[in-house]
Amino acid sequence: MRRISLLGASGSIGTQTIDVINTHQEEFALVGLSVGRNIGYLREVLANHQPKIVSVQNKEDAQTLAMEYPKTHFTYGSEGLIEVATEETADVLVNAVIGSVGLEPTLQAIEAGKVIALANKETLVTAGHLVMNAAREKGVPVLPIDSEHSAIYQCLNGENPKDVERLVITASGGSFRDLNRSQLANVTVEDALNHPNWSMGSKITIDSATMMNKGLEVIEAHWLFDLPYQKIDCLLHKESIIHSMVEFHDGSVMAQLGTPDMRVPIQYALTYPKRLSLPQTKRLRLEEYQTLHFKQMDFERYHALQLAYEAGKIGGTMTTVLNAANEVAVAQFLNKQISFLQIEEVIEKAMNRHNVINEPTLEQIQEVDVETRRYVDSLN
Numbered sequence: 001m002r003r004i005s006l007l008g009a010s011g012s013i014g015t016q017t018i019d020v021i022n023t024h025q026e027e028f029a030l031v032g033l034s035v036g037r038n039i040g041y042l043r044e045v046l047a048n049h050q051p052k053i054v055s056v057q058n059k060e061d062a063q064t065l066a067m068e069y070p071k072t073h074f075t076y077g078s079e080g081l082i083e084v085a086t087e088e089t090a091d092v093l094v095n096a097v098i099g100s101v102g103l104e105p106t107l108q109a110i111e112a113g114k115v116i117a118l119a120n121k122e123t124l125v126t127a128g129h130l131v132m133n134a135a136r137e138k139g140v141p142v143l144p145i146d147s148e149h150s151a152i153y154q155c156l157n158g159e160n161p162k163d164v165e166r167l168v169i170t171a172s173g174g175s176f177r178d179l180n181r182s183q184l185a186n187v188t189v190e191d192a193l194n195h196p197n198w199s200m201g202s203k204i205t206i207d208s209a210t211m212m213n214k215g216l217e218v219i220e221a222h223w224l225f226d227l228p229y230q231k232i233d234c235l236l237h238k239e240s241i242i243h244s245m246v247e248f249h250d251g252s253v254m255a256q257l258g259t260p261d262m263r264v265p266i267q268y269a270l271t272y273p274k275r276l277s278l279p280q281t282k283r284l285r286l287e288e289y290q291t292l293h294f295k296q297m298d299f300e301r302y303h304a305l306q307l308a309y310e311a312g313k314i315g316g317t318m319t320t321v322l323n324a325a326n327e328v329a330v331a332q333f334l335n336k337q338i339s340f341l342q343i344e345e346v347i348e349k350a351m352n353r354h355n356v357i358n359e360p361t362l363e364q365i366q367e368v369d370v371e372t373r374r375y376v377d378s379l380n
């Protein structure tokens, strides 16, 4: 029995994690969870699970719920996320919150010796060295949930990491993949939220449309697989059937395939190194596709990806700036305060003015994060 704490239970990854847990009730127990403001969904979960601890965003919600569910401890805010992440009866933390708010709970969970199943890629983008060093020191595995990284993890299973020539991360191209740059000037939020292959939360769907999602994933791969940026490539593949590939020195290429369904990588992270059945996923029948498409990445068309590679290669706090500026700019775009193309403009401005700190501490990262958010807010 694996006992799971789940941050971000009401989101796209969170609800699919609960689906996986419900599918294998003999294997998994949900001992802790957090939601933000979606108390309605939390009540649905509490009808079927008896977690020891629950965190919500607001104190008032925590107080109301505590009266209704006396067997569960309710907490709230950023401290609440840490309490759930370090719940003593949990073996595994599934981190499925959005944004760098996921960093401290991840670090504290590592300190408490929990296995980390990580969807929250912003954690590695903003402070990959802190997370991976802490995990190494504690001997705690960091298992990827992100589909591309799960694919690479599966391809590397049993291989010697020294034999890797390069990683090939596939990219769907996002909502605007058939538009050229000049056609991006007037695109709407509603259009941007219409991802061709995946149903995901709004922030990552916008990241996918700007190609920043691939940029975040390149940095995530750099930390997870300890490879230099020169060995991490991106390839446009519009069907999202090949979830990523690993090329080895002998020319062999390993790929992981499947229909686009996040429950597969979520479950793999929860059962690793075993596999369990997942009857509800649509099976891949390649004859239904006949043709899969591939195209070289175009860095002029997808400038945000270029910025992410630059930030990654510069390193230190530059990726913290990239991430924080992106989080604020995407929120502004979703609130219709800036245009789609301004997202990358804002990120570039924030990067250009930043004096990098190498090997930053957690405090320095938090300061740079706050300062970058303040700067990006001031632009608007």
Ligand SMILES: NC(=O)C1=CN([C@@H]2O[C@H](COP(=O)(O)OP(=O)(O)OC[C@H]3O[C@@H](n4cnc5c(N)ncnc54)[C@H](OP(=O)(O)O)[C@@H]3O)[C@@H](O)[C@H]2O)C=CC1
Pocket: 007, 008, 009, 010, 011, 012, 013, 014, 034, 035, 036, 037, 038, 039, 057, 081, 096, 097, 098, 099, 101, 119, 120, 121, 122, 145, 146, 147, 198, 199, 200, 201, 202, 203, 204, 262
């Ligand atoms: N969705 C996907 O298919 C994939 C997602 N990922 C990554 O997984 C992470 C989650 O993405 P996704 O599930 O799409 O996101 P969603 O927006 O769907 O869900 C986010 C979750 O985090 C909660 N939340 C949001 N802000 C806060 C906050 N400040 N404090 C506490 N909780 C908060 C939300 O609560 P509430 O809604 O209750 O307010 C919700 O439970 C991201 O890092 C994303 O990049 C990676 C690969 C695929």
Ligand SMILES: CC(=O)[C@@H](O)[C@H](O)COP(=O)(O)O
Pocket: 146, 147, 148, 170, 171, 172, 173, 174, 198, 204, 207, 208, 209, 213, 214, 262
């Ligand atoms: C499902 C998943 O892992 C997302 O990160 C997905 O990769 C988004 O698709 P693209 O970024 O390739 O459009």
Ligand SMILES: [Mn+2]
Pocket: 146, 147, 148, 217
């Ligand atoms: Mn992904």
